[in-house]
Amino acid sequence: MNYKIIFLLILAVSITSIILFFSMDLYIQIYDPDWHGILNSNQKIDESKKRIFIIGGSTVYSINAEHLNKKLSENEINYEVFNLADQADNPSQRLRSIENIIENKPSVVFYGLGYTNFEKFEKDNSNTILDFIYNPEEVFKNNFEILLDESINEYIPVSPKDRSLVLLKYLLRGPDDHHHPFMSFKEGEIVDLAKIRDDKETRFVTSLETKKNDKEVIALNSIIKKLQEKNIKIILFSFPYSKIMLENTDSIELENFEKMLKDKEKEFDIPVFFLHEKYADMNIWKDRLHIANNPKSIIFTEDIFEKIVKVVGK
């Protein structure tokens, strides 16, 4: 066997992996509302308006920034909202891009958090020798792939293809929607809650990591501190869940999540408001975790507008 060939193969795989991770980092550094890409680089935006950034995962993406900006203009409030929601966001993920957010000088940051951001994933290691004999594929997946997925997901939380395409699009022509740069803001249909319930296996949330020494809580503290150091107002809110999710969540853990956010309110003297149960029964959902981006679901955006007005005033 020629070890040069094997070495080169391993080297090629390693270099590719490093470039992949690097490109993922590059992606999260593009927090620049002036960005219009190489092809549209001559375009400018209004610098006179103060900026409000909404950050969080895909669950806050249905907050319609265009609608908010229209209402802000109508009410003569000199702010511009950017919805920087990104797929699979959580505090530790967001911490990696917080410097880029600060560099873009927002006046206010609304951070949408959910209890699923603090979920503890427990591996099922209870396989017996008989399981291994009768169902080796399942045992392999339980013990090896989940472990691998978790460590890879730290860097690549969603499909590499999606990330690479967004990055390419940014580099070339900027985002499709200037106020929703990271997720394509296309209108989607509302799906009946009963259908959503039938469509997928039930997802149970039984254990959260919300103590002060837990990883995501530490990351959240760092984010708040870094923003406050730069005099950027931060407002935390719990993002909405459908009743399908809430019914399958341990109520004690839900209380722990609420308590953790209230603790942040006291600890950092910041406003916190809760929306996680507010729309649970309404037929405004795309799936069990996401409100549909649809005119009939505008209530979520309207509520955020009210909070913005409260924070920035007229």
Next chain:
Amino acid sequence: MLFNTLDFLIFFVIVVGLIGLFKFRKFQHILIIISSFYFIFYTDNFFVTILISIILLHFYIGKEIHKAGTVFRKKTYFVIGILGSLAPLGFFKYYDFTISQFNFLGEIINLESQIPLLNLALPIGISFYTFQSLSYIIDIYRGSLEPSKSLKEYAFFVSFFPALVAGPILRARQFLPQLREKIDLTQSNQNLKLIRIENSNLKFGITLISLGFFKKLFFADNIGVMVDNIFANPIGLESFSIILGTIAFGVQIYCDFSGYSDIAIGAAAILGFKIPLNFNKPFFATSPSDFWTRWHISLSTWVRDYLYYPLVLKNRKSDVLIFTSLLISMFLMGIWHGASLNFIIWGGINGIFLATYTILRKRFPKASSNIFFKTKIGKITSILITQYIVFFTFIAFRITDYDNMTYAMRKYVLLDFETANTIEIIKANEFSILLLIIFFVLHFISYSKGNISEFLSKLKLRYWFMFLLGIFMPITLFYLGSSQEFIYFKF
């Protein structure tokens, strides 16, 4: 175990590592046989017993056919062998389909009771290893092959894991001599050879495996997203949208299946075995019959050698016989893919095109040798007409619902010349469209340059390394994020 999963990569590295480390021929052969059984067992559990039963049955039946003293005995053993291997295939693949047809007929004549369906899972690779072992006993029956003397050798041939679950379908005549120790350049003895991992094979194998992954993960899976969008609900779509979806599906299935074949051929090459090509630039075929010498070659030649030739053997001059034989052959090729109406229609349409072309060529022999078809324009015209027909047949392969299928076929043939929705589809799938263009450019380059994989594997190490980087980059950066099943795993 899918080739495009971590499970397979770990499995393959362990097998190759052990073969490379322990250079004892008995150990190596037993290791590959056990690994191959485990390969099936890993996903399919005790369905592996079907494979073992077919190996045992055909090994002993093959011997009996060979030494049978009378024609009657020979025929009896042959029929037992054929039925013994077709029975599990028929039961697992066609039982539910047949029963549902009976139930449908029962409904028409108002029968109140229905025969219950068994909802059987199809054992992985059964269509492939059944055909592989059938060719073995047919060749022995015809007297063109000596039966294998050792069960180990025969088990190795049928269960060889790179080609086990989705082909290419191996022939004993080509594969068994490779297993035996060479005496000189042309002859070999009955001893099984020592498996050596040679540098040239290793480099060639890695090159082919990389190209296979490139075709599957970069092209097939990403183009498949657009195909799924278009064919999720084709009714109401414009002609050009249907044509776009059909071309995209043709490219998807080619990259998916030929990618799989490349990985299989590459894995076998690393272990020192040569598996024949399964695809040879099919989108440059100049006639329906040319297409079938380029697409899924191992199956089409199997059907030709073991079904079509025997059917037309008695009277090659009869147009009716040629027509019906081709129709039967292609119909069976369709049903080999699966027990459903769409595959029957797919086989039937292919049969009609192929038979019509063959008869026309026979009736007008001067037309095909016309000087026009030798010019560049003539060749391009032949390619375009052939591909228009080929892509038309793909509609039946992709769309299982009868109403959707007939709608799509109608729109494909009777163009409505509307473009508004097609432009929307193109805008929403820019990346897939770009991949289609890149694919056809690369396909053209590989057509005009000959054997690209051979060429790449002979590059100097530093250039070969650049090639690997160039292949791995798009694979990882544009990986969908989850392993998509190979289409031919279902068959």
